[in-house]
Amino acid sequence: MPVDQQPARRIQPTQSYLQQQPGYPGQPGHPGQPGHSGQHPEPPATPRTPRRRRRGRRAVVIVAVVLVLLLAWPIGLLIWANGKITHIDALSGAPSQAAETYLLAGSDSRADGTLAGDPTEGQRTDTIMLLTKPPSGSASLISIPRDTYVAIPGHGNNKINASYALGGPELLVRTVEDFTGMTVDHYVEIGMGGVSALVDAVGGVELCSDLDVDDEKSGLVWTPGCHEADGTTALAFARMRYSDPKGDIGRTERQQQVIKAITAKVARPGTLVNPGAQVDLLSAGLAALAVDQDTGILDLGRLALAFRAATGPDGVRGTPPIADLNYRPGGVGSAVLIEPDAAARFFASVADGTVTIEEE
Template sequence: MTPPESRTGDDDAYVVDTRRQPSGRGRSSSATATSHDDAYVVDTRNRPAGSRGDGSGAGPTDPARRPRRRKGRLIALLIGVLVLAWLAFMVWVPYNAWTNITRVDSAPSGDRPTDGKGTNFLLIGSDSRQGLTEEQKKLYGATNAEGARTDSIILVHVSDSGNKPLIISLPRDSYVPIPGYKKNKINAAYTFGGPKLLVATVENATGLPIKGYLEIGFGGFASVVDSLGGVDICVPFNMKDPEAGIDLKKGCQTLNGPNALGFVRTRHTDPRGDLGRADRQRQFLSAVMKKAMSPSTVLVPWKYRSFADSMSHGLTLGQDTTMGEAIAIFQAMRSVSNGDGLSATVPISDPNYTTYAGSSVKWDSAKATELFRMIKDDESLTAVPKGAGN
């Protein structure tokens, strides 16, 4: 009987006898036939240890490949953990900030306008000094005023029909009826009855139902800007106003917190008075949202958290305003900053209307009424009708 294996003349070549094995078994793909069909010579010369016998030089038990595979799995696992941690951080930061926001009752009692199409929000800039230190008051030029008033009143409309969002300034000196009081400047409603009366006044003057309320306080303006490392603003002309604490030169520049606050507050240096200030307020808010949503903020963890924390300490929301509604306001502001929304002032007929309350802003009744009707019906607008004052 011929042994299963026998050496040939070469120490590294073997004859493998497969004659008694069942057909299809025991044959190597690299075997070469000898004198008959069932005998094969398997050449193992110059093959590395652990070779599969197919010439590849690396088999499934190749010790050299094991560390590489293990290292690859560890790297993939580490990347996966980092991605999950980053996503968790991105979710936790706004949620944590949301829990620290101050809430107020902003829903008026009694009859309110019927619902229209789309959703309307009221965005308020308050000059309340609450929470500011004496040093901050001096820095922000806020040493003389007491109580709280509104420096900016902005109506934000988010469409249900895919139309561009609208942000419409209602100048704070607008002369309108205040429920329970006689006619007065619209910001007096905030002084008389806080957010609830201000919302009621806006609803009464516009005929639009206000769904959500968002207010940013005096100090909040500056801290939010500083958390972003400043905002880019094109100053339309030289502005020097000791009361607002600014001395700005004309031109595009990056403004820090105090300068940005003075930029949106001053009206003594603006030939258009309250109307010019309303334009600058919308310009500023759009610049803030553009910077806040940029990769340089969102993708840098400490900047992202700093901005969120500053916003949470500077914001006041209506009790019924949801996180989704607050996000809708910010997204509308961002759209406007990107040129995908409409920003304007309510039509004006007289920017220096004489009243018992002093020089006021009189709306163009016909154009304003038509504008608010179009907003309530969620019609697409490419421009706001202009009045004599704008």
């Protein structure tokens, strides 16, 4: 018979294979052996997806959506805020130094204190502060009195605030750099009237003074002690000087106090987690600011951190060493004379973080 027509043979399992199978005599599962119930085992049930697993996946999706929203909001807010910043020409291009230095100039350029449009038109620079964050040591906030007698490049000697009237922010920056020996990395101009809107946006601030004041020029009416101030009162508090025995020095101290109070209010958790409050604060704050061409919203964030360090317990606040508060060189009226021999050492210590201010 041909090979392909032969019937298939059934292959029998070997004896040794059979002996190893359950149910074979002598093996567990054979009738009469331990482990046998006398019934055939049921086939395994089809596994079902637990409800708990489905709920866990739903929770993961919800958490992921919340995280996306939490990340998207601040990023979008930063992009929006960055687009609302007013930029002006200000920096001199001098080589950077180790310390990060911000020149803060307060002005009364407009009745409402905002700096929209041309922020230099008709401007008076009444506040000049140098905020410095060195790589190590103390951050500092040094107020340079507006009447400080200095050399203005190309214009001879005059009060430092005259540099702005003569050449705008660029000349002010060059004058400050020549006077201090420090490079200005960021220029931030603050419309003091805009401070009023910012104070109102944070719900008012607490301010303190021992003076008894009824000042017609600034509009400040004040009794000694600490009081909750709205925007109008805070602005008058920051502007007043004629009823202050310390004159311009006292005014710079109160201006620092107002800015510090606003910063503290902004940093409260209730403000940081309130989207509506964030938008109101940024709108009010940015409307009052003009910055150099290279400064953006992240630089302003670093400025806020530096300001917080300078006004904190380890920071340094004050003025350069003053030789004469009523210096009269002729032709400029009463001016403030800084100690000529001590000025260079003072600003060098500001730059390296070793500056200290003598208590009066």
